[in-house]
Amino acid sequence: MNTLVFLILRLAISISMLGHGLVRLPKLSAFSQWMVGSFEKSLLPKALVVSFSYVLPVAEFSIGLMLLTGLFTKPAAVAGAIVLLLLIFGTTMTENWEALPSQLIHIIFFAILLQFIDSNSIALDEIFFK
Numbered sequence: 001m002n003t004l005v006f007l008i009l010r011l012a013i014s015i016s017m018l019g020h021g022l023v024r025l026p027k028l029s030a031f032s033q034w035m036v037g038s039f040e041k042s043l044l045p046k047a048l049v050v051s052f053s054y055v056l057p058v059a060e061f062s063i064g065l066m067l068l069t070g071l072f073t074k075p076a077a078v079a080g081a082i083v084l085l086l087l088i089f090g091t092t093m094t095e096n097w098e099a100l101p102s103q104l105i106h107i108i109f110f111a112i113l114l115q116f117i118d119s120n121s122i123a124l125d126e127i128f129f130k
Helices: 003-038 046-069 071-094 100-115 124-126
Strands: none
Touching: 003 046, 003 071, 003 100, 003 124, 046 124
16 A cells, blocks of 8 residues: 555545544543433443443554654554454444444555555654564
8 A cells, every 4th residue: 555545545544533532522521421421321330331431542542643743653553453353343332324334434444554554654653563
């Protein structure tokens, strides 16, 4: 895959993840309350939802930052895919079918990054781990 194309895809998903985390971090408690309310009628235990709701914004922000800089790109892409798989599972548990397409698109980005990770040459990984 072309290095520039890979960079564009990496930056696109990184900005999305970074933005999701960035807007949620300052209002973490309110975000957690919203998420718990969203999962109220699901099969998932409240303690699990509360825990996940506090970890998710930190994970999104961290993954986004690593992908933006190209530092630890492969582990960040794997972590991003895992986060998306968990989100997809949660979305199905709440029958929030409207959110599913966006999450599926995000996971496709992570799959592409992982498939073509050798094209990640415009990145801090190249400087530190060459």
